[in-house]
Amino acid sequence: MLHVAQPREGGVAGYLVAAARDQVARGWDVTVACPAEGQLATRLREHGIAHEAWEAVRSPGPSAFGEARALGRIVAAKRPDVLHLHASKAGLAGRLLPRQRTPVLFQPHAWSWLAVTGALRHATVAWERHAARRTGLFVCVAEAEAAQGRERGVKGEYTVVRNGVDLTRFRPADDEARMAARAALGVGRDVPLVVCVGRITRQKGQDVLLDAWRRVRQECPTAELALVGGGDLYESTKATGAPGARFTGPVDDVRGWLAAADLVALPSRWEGLPLTALEAFATGRPVVASAVPGLIETLTPEVGELVQPEDPGALAWALTRRLQAPALMRAEGKEALRRSQGFDLRHTYDRLADATTEVAERRKMAVNR
Known part of the structure; x- marks a missing residue:
């Protein structure tokens, strides 16, 4: 082979x-x-x-x-x-x-x-x-x-x-695991945290997310965004920045960031079927993502929300709605965990x-x- x-x-x-x-x-x-x-x-x-x-x-x-x-x-x-x-x-x-x-x-x-x-x-x-x-x-x-x-x-x-998704490697992260991950990564215990995992490229749409994030911060001024990954556009995207946004660069193991997250964002312009969505599900985290093929057949309304690609306003609204409603995120995370069992x-x-x-x-x- x-x-x-x-x-x-x-x-x-x-x-x-x-x-x-x-x-x-x-x-x-x-x-x-x-x-x-x-x-x-x-x-x-x-x-x-x-x-x-x-x-x-x-x-x-x-x-x-x-x-x-x-x-x-x-x-x-x-x-x-x-x-x-x-x-x-x-x-x-x-x-x-x-x-x-x-x-x-x-x-x-x-x-x-x-x-x-x-x-x-x-x-x-x-x-x-x-x-x-x-x-x-x-x-x-x-x-x-x-x-x-x-x-x-x-x-x-x-x-x-x-x-x-490897369900033996990506496992549910309860509140204790979330706090441990945050302590290890230097994230505040009570900070609303959105995580975007993926190469920083045009495909993955981090530029759209950063545009949306400026709007999110107007409604959620203490929220933080972590962009996890390297990629062709890492330096130029990092240079644009946004309030409350951090760039981690490439990491060997994304599990800590998923465990630390309240919510996972996937603002992609196109996809096959992204592993990040499945890994978020298995960790018990809801997902807000672009309504593109691959993601459309993966996400259901019970586990998060699909928004039109390249629409920072719609993306900002979906993120803000959840960051302001922790109970909704917990319910979606619970359903995401259940859905992950179908992607063993x-x-x-x-x-x-x-x-x-x-x-x-x-x-x-x-x-x-």
């Missing part, structure tokens, strides 16, 4: 580490091709998972051909039964390789065309339609993601392996293993004919 990914941190990296660990525990021979430096490589080393250095940048461009050649050398050396490509850059490089017998799984983790507009969006959709010919199976993390592919004319076989990570990786095994068996049958 050869997994390939470019993101060094964030949701894709976390997902890949957990998937690789699960497959190794099943007795599979697993290797991950990824950049040599960063959280992904570090965590793979910590868990003793084999990995090969594959240097790639996030953005598409002329470098993709060199990245594809480098990946081709790894594939030729490893000769995997299945090649599993994660996110847009691996999906580009891996499907630029000459046609081969090794079956290819492509997992978008949010389609690449969602990140661009105009002519580039048209070009990206055209590429995905073309690359579908070299894709044995599309693995989508939500029903909405599969629907988006089909609607754009990306033809092929799809399976939905809905994202999940064990089911996610059982489904992924079944889909991967089926693709590998098809290849064996074709070779033996």
Whole structure:
């Protein structure tokens, strides 16, 4: 099994580490091709998972051909039964390789065309339609993601392996756990706290959240906002600032911040199915999020609220309403905890293993004919 990914941190990296660990525990021979430096490589080393250095940048461009050649050398050396490509850059490089017998799984983790507009969006959709010919199976993390592919004319076989959360790692945080987390993080015991976990990028919408936060502070002057994560826009976003907002930078473990939170915000412009929402549920925290595919099928009115993306006024109102009503947040957090049981990570990786095994068996049958 050869997994390939470019993101060094964030949701894709976390997902890949957990998937690789699960497959190794099943007795599979697993290797991950990824950049040599960063959280992904570090965590793979910590868990003793084999990995090969594959240097790639996030953005598409002329470098993709060199990245594809480098990946081709790894594939030729490893000769995997299945090649599993994660996110847009691996999906580009891996499907630029000459046609081969090794079956290819492509997992978008949010389609690449969602990140661009105009002519580039048209070009990206055209590429995905073309690359579908070299894709044995599309693995989508939500029903909405599969629907988006089909609607754009990306033809092929799809399976939905809905994202999940490790319920043994992300556990309910009661008031005692909340106070302990706040003491460790330097947050006041009675401070209303909103937490936003994720890479600071255009996708995740922290700029919209900061705009909304200025309005929130007018109604809740003691409230604080923690933006947890690094990302491409970290420095420029931090420079804009907002009253009561702190930037933590990348963290190795987000559980403390989720435990400390009263409320979790996800102001994304687009998503697949964000792990942060599921981790918040499992911690017992309500979520206010953008009404985008992936989140729409995840959040119900009982666990928080969906607002229109890129609408700081609606986001501010939803946050303020909850910060001023602790009983509402407690009730939503309780329902979020109950809902998290339907996203058990064990089911996610059982489904992924079944889909991967089926693709590998098809290849064996074709070779033996």
